[in-house]
Amino acid sequence: MTGTVVTADERRAILKQALSIGVALIPFGLAFGVLCRRADLSWFQALGFSSLVFTGGSQFASVGVLADGGSPIAAIAAGLLLSIRSLVYGLMMAPTLTGRVWFRALAAHLMIDESVAVGSAFEQPGPRRFGYLAAGLSVFVFWNLSTVVGAIVIGSDTGFTEKWGLDATVPAAFVALLWPRLVSLEQRRVAAIGAVIALVLIPILRPGLPIVASAFAVLTLFLPMRKVSVN
C-alpha cells in the first residue's frame, strides 16, 4: 500500500510535536486536579476522569458544574454536550485507524482535539496514524500525571488555591480552548450568544443548566441571514 511508510524525518518531527503538546497541557492538568478537589472529588476520582473520560473540555465542564453545586444530571449534560465533537473526529480518523478490533477500540480512546490535529495535518495514512497515536499517547501520559499532582499536591488546600489564584486557571483554560475557534465570524457570533445566554440564566437556573442552555445558540445558524453586498 502506498503512503503507509513513515520516514525517519517525519517520525522525529511528529514525536517532538507530540511531546511538546503533552508538556504544554501540564498546567491544564494541574488546574483540573485542583478543580476536582474543589468539587469534593478524591484524587482517585480525578484520575478516573482524566483516564476514562480523557477529553479535557468535558472533564472541566462536568466537574465545574459539580464544584458550583449543580445537579449530577446537569454535570453529565454539560460534559457530554462538549464531547459530541468526538463523533466527527472519529469519522474523520476512521479510515486511518484500521486494524484489529482491539486496536481500533484502544485507539478510539485517544480521540481528542490534540491527536486529531496532529494526525490530520498529514495526507498519507502512515504519518496520519503515527501522528494521531503519538500525540494521543503523549497527552494521555502528561494529562493523567498532572491531574494527580494537581489533586494531591495542590488541590487539597483550599486556602492555597484561593491565595494563589488557582481558581482563575479554570476560566483561563476555557478561554484558551475557545480562542482558536474564534477565527471564523460564525463561531464568534455563536460564542457571543452562548455567553449572553449564560449571563442571563446564571441567577435564574440551577448551576450547570445555563451552560447546557447555551448550546441552543447553535440554532441561530439556521436563522435567515441577510447577506450584505458590497458594491
Added chain:
Amino acid sequence: MEGWVVLLVVAAGTYALKSSGPLLLGNRTLPPKVQRVIATLPAPLLAALVITATFAKAGQLVIDARVMGLATAIVALLAKRGFVFVVVSAALATAVARRFGMA
C-alpha cells in the same frame, strides 16, 4: 457517590462518541447540516463555561478577583502566548488582586 455516577456516565458516553467512527461507522459521513452544528457546538458551550467559571458563585453573578485572571488570560492570548503562560499569568493576576483586597 455522585462523583462516581457523573464520572462513569460521562466516560461511557464520551467513549461511545469517540469510538463509533473507528468501530462501527467506518467510512460513512454525516449530513453537512449535522456536521455544521457539531462543529459549531463547542463555541457557545466554551463561552458559557468561561462566563460561569468567572462570574458565577453559588448561583449568583459576582465580580471578584477571577475577572482579573480572565482579563490577563485574554491579553496573553492576544499576545499569542502559549498555554502555560496564559494559565499561569491568570492565576498570578488573580492572586495579586486578592492581595490588594479584591474578593
